[in-house]
Amino acid sequence: MTRKHFKIRTKERTTGQIVTPEYVGNKTREQVIEFFGLEEPDIEWYEISEVEIDPKNNDNGTMD
Numbered sequence: 001m002t003r004k005h006f007k008i009r010t011k012e013r014t015t016g017q018i019v020t021p022e023y024v025g026n027k028t029r030e031q032v033i034e035f036f037g038l039e040e041p042d043i044e045w046y047e048i049s050e051v052e053i054d055p056k057n058n059d060n061g062t063m064d
Helices: 029-035
Strands: 004-012 022-025 043-051
Touching (some): 004 029, 029 043
Antiparallel strands (some): 004 022, 004 043
16 A cells, blocks of 8 residues: 555634645545545535655655
């Protein structure tokens, strides 16, 4: 299974705040939407994009 990196931008209906969480792992786009509850009634809108992961970068965030 390949690792994926998703950047999310969403507006909460209750607070009016825009939040920008990220996810890096093995979930699919649909699983990430469910994990963050992006289709719940308290979410006004959301944008989700997949970022390409650099295969040269290892798991601890350093370039070895």
